Structures are given as C-alpha cells and as structure tokens.
Amino acid sequence: MALDIAVLVSVGRHPASARNRRAVLDARALELALNVPGANIHLIHAGDADEPALREYLGMGVERLSVLGVPAHADVLPVLVAHLKALRPALVLCGAAAEQGAGSGELPYRLAAALGMPIVPAVAGFELHGGRAQLAQALPRGRRRGVEAALPVLLSVDRAAPEPRQSAYARAQRGQIERIAVPAAPLWQPPGEEQPARKRPKRLKLISGSGAERMRAAQGAAASAGKGQLLVQPEPAAAAQAIYDYLLSEGILRG
Template sequence: MAIDVAVLVSVGRHPVSGRARRADADARAVELALSIAGANVRLIHAGDPGEPALRDYLGMGANTMTVLRMAPEADPVLPLSAHLSSMRPQIVLMGTRAEGGEDSGLVPYLVAQALEVPLVPGIVSLSLAGERAEMLQGLPRGRRRSLAASLPLVATVPVMAPAPRMSAFGLARRGTIEVKDVTAAADEARAAWTEGPARRRPKRIKVMKAASAADRVRAVTEMAAGKGKVLQNLPPDEAAKAIFDYLVAEGIVQAKP
C-alpha cells in the first residue's frame, strides 16, 4: 500500500553568496522521503510560487509541488496546518530549521501540534514496518539512536542526514507547480526586524593539558566520559563480536535468531 509522505520545503539561502537555493536540510528531507519504498511523495511550500529555487526540489524527481500562495514573509504555520489536515498524509517531513526568516526551528512543532500527531526530531533514516515507522535519530558525534513510532507522524531531518541527490535540470524544468491561494496572517513581529549577516561569537579557547598529539586528538574526539568500555588487544574475531553485540544491544542491527 502506498503511503502519502508530505515534505514541507522552504527557500534556502547560500551561506556564502546569499543566493536563493533549495534549503539544505529540506533537500535532505526530500531525499529521505524519496528513499522510502512505496512512498507517494508530495512537496508543499508556503510562499511565492514564482521563486525559481523551488524548481531545485522538482529536479530531485518529484513531479509536482503544491505551493500555498502567500507573502513570503507571512507566517506559514496556519496555512500549512490547514492544508495538511485536509490532506492527511501519514508522514510529514521537513528540515529541522529554515535558512532565513526566524530560523527558530519551531514550525515542525507547531504543525505537529495542530495536526495532533507525534513529532520525531532529527531523523537520518526511515523505513516502514506495517503501520509503524522505524527511524534512526542522528545525535552529535556520529551517534545514532533507533526509534519506532506509529503513523501518522511528523519528523524533522537535520543536515547530518544523507546528502541530497543532484537536482536535474530537465526534471526541474518539466515539474509542475500547483498553486493554491491561502490567507496567511502577516508576521507583525518580523516586520519590525532588520536582517543582517550573523557574526561569529568569540569562542572560549580550551586549554589542553595534553602531553602528546594523541592525547589532543583523544580530547577532541572522545565521547563524554563514563559510557562504554575500552577493549584493547583483542583478537579480531572477539573485537568484531564485541562491536556486533553492542550494535544489537543498541537496537541498530537485529541479531538473526
């Protein structure tokens, strides 16, 4: 049975040139959606349907995109929630945060609240098992946590998710954009702001008390202390077994009976 996956996409901004582009995290959400077997992927954007950067998403292989036409500065939460309530997709995906505007990362939470479905933040993979979705959540330093939830759900995709596929010019050109007019409340708070480039905050210099280069590398790469155990000088078979057991214990791989 094909399930409906809605991906909310926004217009991003390149950090160097400031040029409009597909937003990195949203593009990864589209990539993740396209990788779900049997998914019927629908792209939804709230804003200006004439924005050329939207075609970058169509170039990834989805044929159509629905654009809820509203002023790009207006608040997209209500129109998106209304549209999704009528559409009732089993899965809603989007990037963890936009590249421009408020960048608060709150839209997924507000949409999930409006739809009254659970939200799973920061997933890097998703597969379906019947009425449930099995997901891997990305945590800092390459750690992963396996999660499962019943459908429907809203999930956000961070920039640590697998890289999005290339946007193909021909597909982007041929894709169609369906426009739906909506009324959106003007974002009055935002209208009063002035936007400027972010300044890097000064960073506290960490003084390393390390005797050797190896210690310094360890200090940078080591996980927070207290977890795990150090296994040294094991024969390869036992070492592999230890890693395998760990992965089974964490539920990342399933042991065959």
C-alpha cells in the first residue's frame, strides 16, 4: 500500500526582485517527499489558485496540486486541519516558515496540535522503516541529531535539507491545479498590535590604539567640528602655546 504524504506549500518571494516564486523551504520539503519510493504525494496550497508561481512546484514532477480557496489575510489553519483530517496522511511536510506575510513559523506547531500529531522541527532528511521515521535533525554549526518518530508525524523542514530540483517548464504547464471550495475562513488577526518601528540609535565608532593615536583621533574630530587649529612645522613655543590654549578651552586645565 502506497504511503500518503501531504506537502504544504506557499508562495515565496525573491529577496532581490520581490517577484513571487516557489518558497525555498517548501520546495525542499517537496524534494524530500519526492525521494520516498512509491509515495502518494498530496501537494496542498491554501490561497489563490491563479497564482502563477504555484506551477513551479508542479514542474518538480508532481502531477496535481490541490488548492483550498482561501482569500488573502484569512486564517488558513481551520481549512488545513479539516482537509488533512479527511486525507489522513502518514506524513505531513512543510517549510519551517513562510517567505511572505507574518512568517512567524507558528503554523506547523499549531497545525500539529490541532491534528494531534507529534512535530519534529528543523528536519534535514528522513528514512521510513516499518511505520517509523528515522530523521536527521539540523543543529547549529552544521551538526545533525538522529531522531525517531512513529507515524503519523508532522515534519518542519530546515534549510539544511537537500537542494530542490529545477522546475521544468513543460511539466509545470502539464500539471493540474484542482480547485477545492472550502467554508469561509475567518480573518487572521496577528497577536499584539502594530506600531511604527523605533529609530535605532547609531552605533558609536570604537577607536583602538595607543594613547597617542587616540589623542590624534580626538584632535582630528575636534578639528572637523571647527574647534581645531592646524600648525605646520611650528616653533616649539608656538606649538606649546597652541596645546595649552586647547587644554584650557576644553576645561582640562584651569588658567
């Protein structure tokens, strides 16, 4: 019997051009699913079925994409929960966070809690053996940790997962997009309140070096502010008088 794997995908955004594209982490999640022999992959998106970027997922080799018709700024959680409960997949894969919108990374955890599934975050790879998943979990500094979980389980995929394959244009155009009507979803209300970002204080430039170098830097800063005096090869008495006058003006010495 083929293993049912649900892969949740979203619309990404290119960081330079701001053009819509397939999301990097979701594409890695789909790549992991495509590497499971004989798996029955259910590609699912909650949003606009007319978004052209969705076909980039079909170009990776999946024949069908199911789109749950949810308007913009709606809460996709109840819609995804109802669809996945009816589907009953053994594995649910998704990226750790979206590239657009809030991108908080909360959805995998909220979804796992609503489905009553365990969740393993930061997954870089997995193998299936006898109803259990042996997972490689990404840790800081390139380390990996082995984790074992019983099916069904929800896996949140990390950037350490394998690079996704290129999307073929012909496959993308041949793939089918199935529009699924769903009940009206409530608008998603982010926690807290929005306010303008505070202006960050400027970082002070740290001056390192010997005492003489720091003094020269201080004198240069004072000169740039219009308080300095430039002396070119002065007589010793004139140089001493200029230094004395400077120390008096700065309050270091008292006359």
